[in-house]
Amino acid sequence: MAFQRDGDLNLEATELRLGPPGTTEEPEKQTHPTTTAKCNKRSLPDMNEESAGSRTNNSNVSNEKKHDRTSPPTKAQVVGWPPIRSYRKNCLQAKKMEAEAAGSGIYVKVSMDGAPYLRKIDLKVYKDYPELLKALEDMFKFKVGEYSEREGYNGSEFAPTYEDKDGDWMLVGDVPWDMFMNSCKRLRIMKGSEARGLSCAV
Amino acid sequence: MVINKKPRSHNHSLNPNFMREDRTEMSEDDDRSPPSDSVTTTDSCFSKTQTRTSGSTSGSGPSSVPEFQAPYPDQVLENVLENVLCFLTSRRDRNAASLVCRSWYRVEALTRSELFIGNCYALSPRRATSRFTRIRSVTLKGKPRFADFNLLPPTWGAYFAPWVSAMAKAYPWLEKLHLKRMTVTDDDLALLAESFSGFKELVLVCCDGFGTSGLAYVASKCRQLRVLDLIESEVSDDEVDWISCFPESEMCLESLIFDCVDCPINFDALERLVARSPSLRKLRLNRSVSIGQLHRLMVRAPQLTHLGTGSFRPSEDVAHGEQEPDYVSAFAACESLVCLSGFREIVPDYLPAIYPVCANLTSLNLSYANINAEQLRPIIRNCHKLQILWVLDSICDEGLQAVAATCKELHELRVFPIDACEDSEGPVSEVGLQAISEGCRKLQSILYFCQRMTNAAVIAMSKNCPDLVVFRLCIMGRHRPDHVTGEPMDEGFGAIVMNCKNLTRLAVSGLLTDRAFSYIGRYGKTVRTLSVAFAGDSDMGLKYVLEGCPRLQKLEIRDSPFGDAALLSGLHHYYNMRFLWMSSCKLTSGGCQQIARALPRLVVEVINDEADEDMGNFVDKLYMYRSLEGPRDDAPKVVSIL
Numbered sequence: 001m002a003f004q005r006d007g008d009l010n011l012e013a014t015e016l017r018l019g020p021p022g023t024t025e026e027p028e029k030q031t032h033p034t035t036t037a038k039c040n041k042r043s044l045p046d047m048n049e050e051s052a053g054s055r056t057n058n059s060n061v062s063n064e065k066k067h068d069r070t071s072p073p074t075k076a077q078v079v080g081w082p083p084i085r086s087y088r089k090n091c092l093q094a095k096k097m098e099a100e101a102a103g104s105g106i107y108v109k110v111s112m113d114g115a116p117y118l119r120k121i122d123l124k125v126y127k128d129y130p131e132l133l134k135a136l137e138d139m140f141k142f143k144v145g146e147y148s149e150r151e152g153y154n155g156s157e158f159a160p161t162y163e164d165k166d167g168d169w170m171l172v173g174d175v176p177w178d179m180f181m182n183s184c185k186r187l188r189i190m191k192g193s194e195a196r197g198l199s200c201a202v
Numbered sequence: 203m204v205i206n207k208k209p210r211s212h213n214h215s216l217n218p219n220f221m222r223e224d225r226t227e228m229s230e231d232d233d234r235s236p237p238s239d240s241v242t243t244t245d246s247c248f249s250k251t252q253t254r255t256s257g258s259t260s261g262s263g264p265s266s267v268p269e270f271q272a273p274y275p276d277q278v279l280e281n282v283l284e285n286v287l288c289f290l291t292s293r294r295d296r297n298a299a300s301l302v303c304r305s306w307y308r309v310e311a312l313t314r315s316e317l318f319i320g321n322c323y324a325l326s327p328r329r330a331t332s333r334f335t336r337i338r339s340v341t342l343k344g345k346p347r348f349a350d351f352n353l354l355p356p357t358w359g360a361y362f363a364p365w366v367s368a369m370a371k372a373y374p375w376l377e378k379l380h381l382k383r384m385t386v387t388d389d390d391l392a393l394l395a396e397s398f399s400g401f402k403e404l405v406l407v408c409c410d411g412f413g414t415s416g417l418a419y420v421a422s423k424c425r426q427l428r429v430l431d432l433i434e435s436e437v438s439d440d441e442v443d444w445i446s447c448f449p450e451s452e453m454c455l456e457s458l459i460f461d462c463v464d465c466p467i468n469f470d471a472l473e474r475l476v477a478r479s480p481s482l483r484k485l486r487l488n489r490s491v492s493i494g495q496l497h498r499l500m501v502r503a504p505q506l507t508h509l510g511t512g513s514f515r516p517s518e519d520v521a522h523g524e525q526e527p528d529y530v531s532a533f534a535a536c537e538s539l540v541c542l543s544g545f546r547e548i549v550p551d552y553l554p555a556i557y558p559v560c561a562n563l564t565s566l567n568l569s570y571a572n573i574n575a576e577q578l579r580p581i582i583r584n585c586h587k588l589q590i591l592w593v594l595d596s597i598c599d600e601g602l603q604a605v606a607a608t609c610k611e612l613h614e615l616r617v618f619p620i621d622a623c624e625d626s627e628g629p630v631s632e633v634g635l636q637a638i639s640e641g642c643r644k645l646q647s648i649l650y651f652c653q654r655m656t657n658a659a660v661i662a663m664s665k666n667c668p669d670l671v672v673f674r675l676c677i678m679g680r681h682r683p684d685h686v687t688g689e690p691m692d693e694g695f696g697a698i699v700m701n702c703k704n705l706t707r708l709a710v711s712g713l714l715t716d717r718a719f720s721y722i723g724r725y726g727k728t729v730r731t732l733s734v735a736f737a738g739d740s741d742m743g744l745k746y747v748l749e750g751c752p753r754l755q756k757l758e759i760r761d762s763p764f765g766d767a768a769l770l771s772g773l774h775h776y777y778n779m780r781f782l783w784m785s786s787c788k789l790t791s792g793g794c795q796q797i798a799r800a801l802p803r804l805v806v807e808v809i810n811d812e813a814d815e816d817m818g819n820f821v822d823k824l825y826m827y828r829s830l831e832g833p834r835d836d837a838p839k840v841v842s843i844l
Contacts, residue, residue, distance in 0.1 A: 080351030080760075081735070082651060082678040084622040085408075087434055087462065091546070091570060092594075092620055 108162075108184055112140045113191040123181050129173050136160060140189060147173045159190045280309055287313045312336060319343065320780050322360055322384065323805065325830045327368030339378035339403075340369065346783050346825060347733075348758055349383060350408060353785055353823065355809065357838040362386040362411075370397035378403040378429075385409070388440075391416035395423035403429035413438035414465060421447035428481075431459040439465035446471040450478075457484035461510045461544060466490040476502045483538075486510025489546035492517035493529065500532040509536070511544030514552055514571075529555035543567035543592075550577045560584035567592040569618045575601035583608055592616040595630040595651060602634035606641025614647040614672075624679045628653025632660075632685075639663035647672035654685040655712060660694030664701040673698050674709035680736040680761075683713040690714055696721030699729070706753075709733035719743035723750025731756040741768035748772035758783040766793025773800055781827040789821040791844075797826065798844035805829045806844040807837070 105122035119139055126132040133144050145156030152171055153159045160172040164183040172180070172187070287310055290296050300310040316339040317330065331337075344360025362384045369376055376398045386409050394401070401424045414437065420430065421444050445468050448455075453475070460467075467490055476482060476499050483506060487496065491512030500506070516526075529552065533539070539559045548571040563585050568578075569592040578593070578601045585591075588609045593601070595617050605612070615638060617630055631654040638645065639659070645667040655677050664670070675695075683690055691712035699705060699722050708729055710718065714737035722729065723746030730753050738744070744764040747754065748771050757779065765788035776782065776797070791808060798806040809823040833843040 078624075078680075078761075080348065080353045081680070082619065082622050082624070082676055083351050083733075083735070084618070084651075085350045085434065086352060087436070088569075088618065089622055092572075092622070 106181060106184075108186045110136065110139070110187040110189070112142070112158075112189040113194075115140060121187075123184065128177050129180075133160065133172070136187075136189065142189070149174070157192055159194075160187060161190050162187045276305070280305055283309045284313055291316070293318050315339060317341070321827050321829075322365065323827060323829055323831070323834055324780075327365045329830060331368050331372035335372070337369075337373050338376060339380075340365075340373075340376065341380040341382075342384060343382045344384040346758065346781055347383075347756075348760070348783055348785070353760070354825075355838060355840050358809075358841065359834065359836050359838070360384045361836060362390045362409075366390045366393050366397075370394075374398065375400055377401060378405075380405040380407075381409055382407040383409065385411040386416070387411050388413060388416035388419070392419040395419040398424070400426050402426050403431075405429065405431040405433070406435050407431075407433045408435060410436040413440040414442040414444045414463070415440040417444040417463075418442045418447040421445070422449070425449060426454065428454050429457040430455075431457055431484075432462055433459060434462050437463045437465070441465075443468045443471065445475060448475050453479045454481055455479040456481045457508075458482065459484060459486040459510065461486040461488050461512075461546070463488050469495050473498055473502065479503075480505075482506065484508035484541075486543060487512035489513040493549075493552055494527060497527040497529060497532050500536060504535040505538060506536055507538045508541040508565075509539055509544070510567075511542065511546075513547040514545045515547045515549040530558060534558035537562075539563070541565040541567075541590075545571035548573065553577060553581060556581065557584065561586060563588055565590040569594055569616065572596050572620055574598065575604060579604045585609055587611055590614045592618070594618050594620045595628070596620045598629040599631060599634040599637065602630060603637040603641075606637040609642055610644070612638075612642040612645055615642070615645065616649040617651055618649075619651040619678065622651070622678070626653065626678070628678070632656040632658070635659045636662055639666040643667060644669060646670060649674040649676075649709075651676045651678060653678055653682070655682075655691065655694070656684045656686045657689065657691060657694035657697075658684075658686070660691070661697040664694075664697040668702060669704060670698070670702040671704050672707040673702065673705060674707070674733070675711055676709065677712040681713045682711075690718070692718040692721065696725070699725040703728070705729060707731040710737055711735060712737075715739050716743040716746070719746040723747050726751050728753055730754065732758070734759040734762055736761045738762045738764060741765050741771075744768035745771045748775055754778075755780045757781075759785070759787060761786040763788055766790055766796070769793050769797060773797070776801055776804055776826070777828050779828070781825065783823075783825050784821075785823040787820075787824075789824055790819045791821055792819075794821055794824055794826075795844050803828055803830070805833055808842050808844060809840055810842075811840070 105124050107120050107122050110119045110121055121135065121139075123132070126135060129147075137144055142158050143156050144158055144160060145153040147153055161169050162172055162180070162184045163186050164170055165185060169188070175183070283306065287296075287299060287306075290299060290310075290313075293316065296310055296314055300307045311333050312335060314334050315337060317334055317337045318341045319325070319330065320343050322342050322344045342362070342365060344362075345354060345358060348354060349358070360383060362381060370393055374397065377400055379394070379401075380403075384406075386406065391412055394404075404420060404424075404427070417430075417432075417437070420427070455475070458475075458479075465488075467488065469491065472491075473495075476485065482503055485499070485503065485506055486508065487499070487510050489512055491499075493512070493514050493516055495517070496512050496514070500509070533556055536559060540562055542556060542559065542563055542565070545553075545568055550571075550573050553571075553573065557580070560581060561584050564587055566585060566588055567590075572594060573596060575597050578597045582588075582601075582604050585608060589611050591605060591609065591612060591614070593605075593616070597604075602617070605615075617634070619626065619628075621627070630650075630652050632652075635650060635652075635655070636659040638648075639662050643666060645663075646669050648663075648667075648670070649672075652675075655675065660675065663673075677691070684694070691710075692715055695708075695710050695714070695718050698708070705726065706728055708722070708726065708731070710722075710733070716739045719738060719742070722732070726732075726747075727750075729751050732747065732751070732754060734757075741764055743762070744759070745768050747757070748768070752775075754775065755778070760783075764784065769784070769789055770793065772782070794806055794808055797804065804826050805828075806824070806826045808821050809825065811822050837843060
């Protein structure tokens, strides 16, 4: 089945470091001829490497860019590794960056208690909570009430909630909008007693 | 009637296609005996004969017979031979035939129509055109494969120019040209277009150096053009409307592949071109073509067998709610479609449009389509006849399981990473590989990028898929062991060479000790191409391979601890190989010098990145190959030829 995201990550076994093979805690018998400085040097995204050994094309540049985007980078990129042709790398790289920059949409499913169908919305379309809530109200034909930090949503039997990256169910509106956009996996409009429970739980 | 050419001053007992058997062809200018194990009967045959004009093969002294003479028995024999040899098409058979004796050599050279040159520096254009005078089709390969990964300086070489000049004079009736990893300029293309009036097929794979202006020359001048295939080549945008350069009259175009051309094209001109090309069977569009435009083309060309769908998304200016064409019907109308690719910027919602053709598909390339298992499943479920599948790892192990469940005829699978870096998440793993091995028993070729793998899965594949010819596994994180047992990946690759008796191409990765190489040396008797990266412990690793694999032709190694001693252990074999590449290993220039001295017919190129000062003694990149010409004169400064 799907690989386990959570659970046993076994970070140590797959930890990547700069250095010659075998110099990890793993009990492998590795006899190591002394590695030259060259081995280490090769691992660095050296500007010199780019100009000397490679075409000045997007691949290395975009590797650098990618490098910056991942946080924190666990390993420096090596020239020509993994062995994917520049053309292919660029195509997919470009798509990823386009997606990140221009926004191909953050689509999340929205369910409402008691409604027989789910909807899907693009969070990027909205620029803040009021817009989002208004859209939800229109979509599902309900009213959401007044939001306050202490009391949650007052004056309605509905409460908009979302599941975040950690798998926790949160009340929509508690975190800053950007953080919400990045962590929201799906939305659920709770109804009735559960909703009331949430509004007091804050 | 065989027309005798004027006597040459020396024999060419050389073969640009160097056979794979353990033989060394050398110019008989050399009276030295060939290196160690390669004395052959043919060499002795050639050393006996002097320049001859007749077909006689007896070893008498130089002939004083005049050049043209009345036919005599041996002449008749040559005529017969010519008629018989015409039927030989395989170049290996022809190479064998050419070594029988002088007469056969000459007749074979006259009757060969397809020339294959695996390394453009193995011989000069002049030598090729002198020996083979009636060539209609040339295949020429240039840079080593690692050039694709930016390991070779861009000015390294493999220029098409000297070849096209020589061929323009020698082969005016040339019909077909197939180039791979060559640098081709617009001028070269212009010369080509001017020189070959009957030119029919141009295929450029992984080439660079030209642009749309070069294409315009070909389009406008090559009136008999049937095939124009640009595959994974870098084509610069000179803002020339090359599509409009095709002649207005009805065309015999059969194949037009330009999916790698990253510039906008004149779509209306393309549509008209397709409309007047009734023989068109293969059409691969670039990503500037929207799905709406694709529809228009499909309607014009339902006879297509191979289709590259372009972007597979609507163009920007399609308003929502506007009536969209019936894509499903368009696909349904293409009853001959067997090969589908493209999907360069796919909007997955449109993917179901291809349902009507799935049952007939033998080849499907989704390797630019970022789709998940859920989106793949309904498609793949219908692809019972599929033989070739290229996908992105975005389909995850589940997607591969779906493939395994349906595609029982699968011969070739390639799984590319959507995120090609070492610490990406890696949505496919040993689970997918295992599933494929169980479901696709007829698998012959696999290329699999992943972050996690186990020996068990690789061993399973070696047993379940005994027909494997190509096994390329790329565990993207360097030195990664079996992620379940923590052991090196030696046993997995060992099982592959042991169990897959037809294996000719192998690429290894992950944590590998010398043991893996000892397996390869011991069992990999049919291996011709081997790629190694970040593997091995010591010189022994390389020694095992060089001493154990008699069929080895192409060996490319990077970032592995193999040194001079290992390099020297292959001396007996290097003349039988097309090339050896070693970069970031432990070779010294002294070691490379030794090789160069020991093997005069080997060109030993050393490329040192100028930037690396404290490289010490180690050679950065070594690329060596056999050649009849000696050091080339077009090498850039960074390359030194020993």
